[in-house]
Amino acid sequence: MATLKPFKFSLNVITNYLFDLFYKYNFGNLCIWLGYHLQYLVVDTKDVECILATNPLVNKSDIYKLLHPWLGEGLITSSGAKWQKHRKMITPSFNFNILNSIQDVMKTNSEKFIGKLKEISRSDNIFDFQEVVNNLTLDVICETAMCVSINALDNPHSDFVLAVKFMCYNSYKRLIHPIKRYELLYRLYPEYWEYRKQLQIYKDFIYGIIDKRIEAKKSSQNTNPSNEQENEFRRRKLFFLDSLLEATVDGRPLTRKEIYDEVATLMFAGHDTTTSSITFAIYLLSRHVDIQQKVLEEQNRIMAGNLKGNATLQDLNEMKYLDCVIKESMRIYPPVLFFGRHVEKEYNLNGKIIPAHTSLLIFVIAMNYNEAIYPDPYRFDPQRFDADQRTTTQNPFEYVPFGGGQRNCIGQKFAMLEVKTVISKIVRNFQILAPEDGLESKDGYISTLYGPQRARAPKPDKYVPTLLHAITLRAENGLYLRLRERE
Numbered sequence: 001m002a003t004l005k006p007f008k009f010s011l012n013v014i015t016n017y018l019f020d021l022f023y024k025y026n027f028g029n030l031c032i033w034l035g036y037h038l039q040y041l042v043v044d045t046k047d048v049e050c051i052l053a054t055n056p057l058v059n060k061s062d063i064y065k066l067l068h069p070w071l072g073e074g075l076i077t078s079s080g081a082k083w084q085k086h087r088k089m090i091t092p093s094f095n096f097n098i099l100n101s102i103q104d105v106m107k108t109n110s111e112k113f114i115g116k117l118k119e120i121s122r123s124d125n126i127f128d129f130q131e132v133v134n135n136l137t138l139d140v141i142c143e144t145a146m147c148v149s150i151n152a153l154d155n156p157h158s159d160f161v162l163a164v165k166f167m168c169y170n171s172y173k174r175l176i177h178p179i180k181r182y183e184l185l186y187r188l189y190p191e192y193w194e195y196r197k198q199l200q201i202y203k204d205f206i207y208g209i210i211d212k213r214i215e216a217k218k219s220s221q222n223t224n225p226s227n228e229q230e231n232e233f234r235r236r237k238l239f240f241l242d243s244l245l246e247a248t249v250d251g252r253p254l255t256r257k258e259i260y261d262e263v264a265t266l267m268f269a270g271h272d273t274t275t276s277s278i279t280f281a282i283y284l285l286s287r288h289v290d291i292q293q294k295v296l297e298e299q300n301r302i303m304a305g306n307l308k309g310n311a312t313l314q315d316l317n318e319m320k321y322l323d324c325v326i327k328e329s330m331r332i333y334p335p336v337l338f339f340g341r342h343v344e345k346e347y348n349l350n351g352k353i354i355p356a357h358t359s360l361l362i363f364v365i366a367m368n369y370n371e372a373i374y375p376d377p378y379r380f381d382p383q384r385f386d387a388d389q390r391t392t393t394q395n396p397f398e399y400v401p402f403g404g405g406q407r408n409c410i411g412q413k414f415a416m417l418e419v420k421t422v423i424s425k426i427v428r429n430f431q432i433l434a435p436e437d438g439l440e441s442k443d444g445y446i447s448t449l450y451g452p453q454r455a456r457a458p459k460p461d462k463y464v465p466t467l468l469h470a471i472t473l474r475a476e477n478g479l480y481l482r483l484r485e486r487e
């Protein structure tokens, strides 16, 4: 492992800095100081396999502690026996029946979303697509996790919507800040008080929903089940909050705080990631006209006769080319850039001894640009993920946008369902255009501010995304494009 000196970072240059380091050290693992923290950045496939599967580490790295005041000890942030029990308890909530009922939530919300896009994109208007998608995914996750409609698409400035956005953005910035990471030191910054205020709004809202749901459950138990009107609780049993209210751990129901932690966690994990995935896939389609055309041809074939309608689960399963586009898009712009594990006791990483009490960060974005695995990595080429072209010698741990092993993403199927539903609908309804004519890729390569591609095309247009490099990937400068309604 190469060892480097401490570095002074700024939010805008961190991605660039890390990209350059990975090239300099030939895509080997790196060891860097982040403030006072020594971090091991792991990119070697065999080492990733070791950490996730062969000699698995399941406890999360210290970096996640910063999320505790917000997400408590939910699935993402908990460790040890608590994580194991809760994972076992929550896994059935993601079964096939629930995916089916979630699809209904997605259908209604995506229809509304298309209506919103029609309004916003009138007269070839250029707009920030990322912002609108974020409102959609928030609506979807609120309805599926808590059974409430917050209608962020129509009310993007409500207190709760602003609090969610504040908490996500604030946590990203703190996570990579050497001083603000510590709650005690963070108190010295004036913004701390805004953080406390927003956190309170967030908690009050979610606790309010939980309390109402507990009441609804009690009254549904006390009344005659044949009564149609009061049976709303039973009819909607398949939603996450309801399954948490029914669940038990160690033979007892979950406490109110435990329920809050899991709901807050799903809210966070289940919307920012899908926003990122949908946004960057649509961005790439806006710049790669030939690939957009192929996606449309597949849509026309599968959805023939129902072009403006809703895709069924079976239709979505048949959209193999769209699948490849989403996978390739998540290779170029992985929604989760890295995830971490804590080393409790000295750990043998394929012969490299990692001392106790250190953090290992699996650096997904760097893995995805390794030329030894992805020749010509700056080319947007969905064909790479075509099942017929993948060889059996490929290691599944080469590509881990959803993590891997026992602690992989529990919402992977949910996510793919949502992302596919939304992209499929957009492509069938709109021609996706770059913000100005002439910005489309001429050679199949992406325009980027990072890595050697920067030297190849030194002056990308002003709409090329500046990647905000912190847990979930987003475009710091927004993601601007145009949509033109199809006949």
Ligand code: HEM
Pocket: 075, 076, 087, 265, 266, 269, 270, 271, 273, 274, 277, 335, 336, 339, 340, 400, 401, 402, 403, 404, 406, 407, 408, 409, 410, 411, 412, 414, 415, 416
């Ligand atoms: C494109 C979308 C998504 C991506 C790329 C993604 C990626 C990931 C990754 C990389 C992890 C960490 C795995 C690890 O530490 O090994 C994770 C964990 C998790 N994800 Fe997702 N995720 C997505 C969507 C979702 C959705 C929609 C939900 C819920 C509705 C969700 C819920 C979770 C939870 C609860 C965990 C923690 C699992 C555990 O530690 O047991 N994710 N996700």
